[in-house]
Amino acid sequence: MALRKILIADDHFLIRAGVKQMISQLEDVELAAEAISGKDVLRLFEELRPELLLLDISLPDMTGIEVTEKIMQQYPAAKIIILSMHNDGEYISKCIELGVKGYVIKNESADELQYAVKAVLAGKEYFSREVQDVIFRKYTTSVIKKTTREVEKVTLTNRERDILQLLADGMTSNQIADRLFISTRTVETHRANLMKKLDAKNAIDLLRKVHEQKLMDT
Amino acid sequence: MMATKPTILIVEDSFIVSFHLEKILESEGYEVIGTQATGEGAIDAISNRQPDLVLMDIMLAGNLDGIESARVIRSRFGVPVIFITALTDHGTIQRAKITEPFGYLTKPFEDRQIATVIELALYKHSMEKNLRRTEEKYFATVNSINDAVILLDTDFRVTYMNPRAEKLTGISSVSSVGQSVFKMLNISQSATDESPAFFRCNLNDGKSSFLPEGFVLHGRDGVDRHIGEGSFSVIQERSGVVNGHIVTFRDITEKYEHQKLLKLFEKNRLAALMEGQENERSRVAKELHDGLGQLLNGIKMQLAFGANEKSTAELSALIDEAIHESIRISENLIPSRVRDFDLVTCLRSLSENVQRSSGLTVDFPVKEFIEGISESVKVNIYRITQEALNNAVKHASAQVISVQLLCDNESLILSIEDDGVGFEKHAISDPLTHHGLYNMAERAQVLDGTFTIESSPGKGTLIIVQIPLN
Numbered sequence: 001m002a003l004r005k006i007l008i009a010d011d012h013f014l015i016r017a018g019v020k021q022m023i024s025q026l027e028d029v030e031l032a033a034e035a036i037s038g039k040d041v042l043r044l045f046e047e048l049r050p051e052l053l054l055l056d057i058s059l060p061d062m063t064g065i066e067v068t069e070k071i072m073q074q075y076p077a078a079k080i081i082i083l084s085m086h087n088d089g090e091y092i093s094k095c096i097e098l099g100v101k102g103y104v105i106k107n108e109s110a111d112e113l114q115y116a117v118k119a120v121l122a123g124k125e126y127f128s129r130e131v132q133d134v135i136f137r138k139y140t141t142s143v144i145k146k147t148t149r150e151v152e153k154v155t156l157t158n159r160e161r162d163i164l165q166l167l168a169d170g171m172t173s174n175q176i177a178d179r180l181f182i183s184t185r186t187v188e189t190h191r192a193n194l195m196k197k198l199d200a201k202n203a204i205d206l207l208r209k210v211h212e213q214k215l216m217d218t
Numbered sequence: 219m220m221a222t223k224p225t226i227l228i229v230e231d232s233f234i235v236s237f238h239l240e241k242i243l244e245s246e247g248y249e250v251i252g253t254q255a256t257g258e259g260a261i262d263a264i265s266n267r268q269p270d271l272v273l274m275d276i277m278l279a280g281n282l283d284g285i286e287s288a289r290v291i292r293s294r295f296g297v298p299v300i301f302i303t304a305l306t307d308h309g310t311i312q313r314a315k316i317t318e319p320f321g322y323l324t325k326p327f328e329d330r331q332i333a334t335v336i337e338l339a340l341y342k343h344s345m346e347k348n349l350r351r352t353e354e355k356y357f358a359t360v361n362s363i364n365d366a367v368i369l370l371d372t373d374f375r376v377t378y379m380n381p382r383a384e385k386l387t388g389i390s391s392v393s394s395v396g397q398s399v400f401k402m403l404n405i406s407q408s409a410t411d412e413s414p415a416f417f418r419c420n421l422n423d424g425k426s427s428f429l430p431e432g433f434v435l436h437g438r439d440g441v442d443r444h445i446g447e448g449s450f451s452v453i454q455e456r457s458g459v460v461n462g463h464i465v466t467f468r469d470i471t472e473k474y475e476h477q478k479l480l481k482l483f484e485k486n487r488l489a490a491l492m493e494g495q496e497n498e499r500s501r502v503a504k505e506l507h508d509g510l511g512q513l514l515n516g517i518k519m520q521l522a523f524g525a526n527e528k529s530t531a532e533l534s535a536l537i538d539e540a541i542h543e544s545i546r547i548s549e550n551l552i553p554s555r556v557r558d559f560d561l562v563t564c565l566r567s568l569s570e571n572v573q574r575s576s577g578l579t580v581d582f583p584v585k586e587f588i589e590g591i592s593e594s595v596k597v598n599i600y601r602i603t604q605e606a607l608n609n610a611v612k613h614a615s616a617q618v619i620s621v622q623l624l625c626d627n628e629s630l631i632l633s634i635e636d637d638g639v640g641f642e643k644h645a646i647s648d649p650l651t652h653h654g655l656y657n658m659a660e661r662a663q664v665l666d667g668t669f670t671i672e673s674s675p676g677k678g679t680l681i682i683v684q685i686p687l688n
Contacts (some may be wrong), residue, residue: 085545090559090567107538155620159672171586189624189682
């Protein structure tokens with residue numbers, strides 16, 4: 001049986017060395033090539049069609065996200081594991097959205113990477129412990145936000161309250177500006193922010209929503 | 219030549235002579251508009267109707283004789299006078315000369331002679347009138363221009379100063395006449411405060427040149443003025459003979475002060491920029507030294523105690539910490555998420571981080587994505603937000619900070635409001651003492667945007683940044 005080809009892409013020599021060592025301990029697999037830039041990866045992937053790509057999230061010429069986007073567009077079945085310095089939710093969700101099969105934080109134990117490689121080669125997905133934590137936290141917050149009205153409740157700033165009060169008194173932006181010694185443009189900005197926050201269509205709608213949600217009461 | 223006949227007034231106390239003259243003049247083609255027997259009568263007549271010329275008998279009956287009458291007529295009406303006289307004695311001629319008569323007719327005169335003398339007088343008078351008009355034009359010009367003009371003779375003595383020069387030097391034109399220009403003008407170099415030799419060289423050189431920059435004129439009125447935009451020129455007659463010099467200059471004090479202010483502003487700006495960079499560097503240096511450096515020291519110490527099963531685990535933990543520290547420092551320098559994500563995601567993440575680390579409430583109610591914002595706009599908006607949040611956390615004693623972002627087709631509007639202590643707005647006029655605000659304003663300016671700050675004690679602080687999109 002032919003060996004399964006792995007392409008690794010990272011611009012740091014030490015990381016590549018570590019990854020290579022890890023791969024050498026696995027059976028049935030071979031290192032197809034090493035890439036050190038985004039351009040390299042795209043060319044080598046096209047040429048060698050590896051079964052698995054271990055991709056650094058930040059390459060000198062492109063981000064791993066950009067590389068993933070390009071590869072997944074052309075080869076939707078491609079198997080990619082991201083190696084990343086970032087444990088931010090944004091990076092992780094973006095990569096999952098793009099269809100990567102695994103995501104491992106670089107300073108986690110070498111075992112994590114090995115698990116990931118094995119799992120993905122076996123047709124599964126693998127997200128390391130730390131990544132799972134981040135995903136879980138993100139998920140729970142969004143669930144809490146969706147289910148609890150409290151969290152979703154719009155809050156107003158002091159200046160927004162001042163302006164709403166004067167709007168309710170029937171004043172125009174110009175009059176409010178004169179009253180509060182601020183520029184009309186500043187008043188307009190507050191109004192636009194308020195309309196956006198409360199998804200209001202006009203001043204009347206805005207005041208109605210403020211009243212409905214009892215925003216001025218506290 | 220003349221379309222109308224020249225008009226003439228005869229002043230002659232001898233009826234016979236005046237009758238005779240009238241006949242001759244009319245036959246020669248002149249219009250006699252009257253005959254008068256006395257000087258007073260002549261002056262009255264002229265004030266009613268001005269003739270082109272007056273024929274005046276020197277010897278007149280009445281209070282005014284011919285010479286006296288001629289003087290009055292000349293000075294009051296500017297009408298040329300020709301004397302008719304039988305006297306040719308030296309004394310009378312001398313007296314008559316002072317009134318600048320335009321000719322003499324000596325009795326008894328020949329008919330032809332009269333016309334010749336009259337024509338000559340009329341011609342001479344019209345030439346003089348033209349000359350005077352030209353002179354007046356030049357004089358008015360020199361008098362009204364905003365440049366100081368000083369005329370000098372060949373020995374550099376003042377012959378004339380225009381009103382502007384009088385004002386700038388504090389010396390009247392009359393009292394300056396005849397004075398050496400070097401003694402009169404008290405000039406020094408603004409930088410060295412020395413009396414400039416250059417000024418002398420330029421004048422003595424005899425050629426035209428420009429006034430060098432950086433001179434201060436110490437006026438007699440006690441006011442020092444920066445002068446410039448001037449020149450030294452030689453006054454040359456048509457024949458090529460040099461008959462003096464002309465010095466011109468302007469009061470550029472206002473311009474000078476303005477430039478000085480601009481320079482000062484630029485200097486302050488640079489200083490603020492450099493100090494900002496310096497602060498940033500020392501911050502990074504401190505983080506590298508205190509954070510990462512100490513961690514690495516710790517690792518080395520652990521190694522020195524010899525590796526065993528337990529210490530390997532500890533070492534690994536320390537190395538992890540060092541890695542996190544390096545990520546944190548690098549994120550602070552250039553946040554990689556600004557490159558990789560849209561602006562709203564970046565700002566939300568920043569707000570969440572600040573909320574977590576400060577314990578304050580940071581509200582970021584923006585839900586939709588804003589795509590297509592250039593990286594430079596993103597970086598600057600991110601930095602402004604970071605700086606504003608920092609200020610609110612560190613200095614404002616705020617409880618709640620609100621970050622909002624609006625985007626229409628034309629512009630991006632970022633507003634950051636806190637409920638902290640606020641400050642007096644005029645207290646931030648000096649940019650050197652408030653780098654944070656200054657940097658934010660600078661960043662907005664770089665993007666052709668506007669930076670507005672509203673704050674007053676007890677009312678919290680509001681920052682609005684509006685960036686045009688295109």
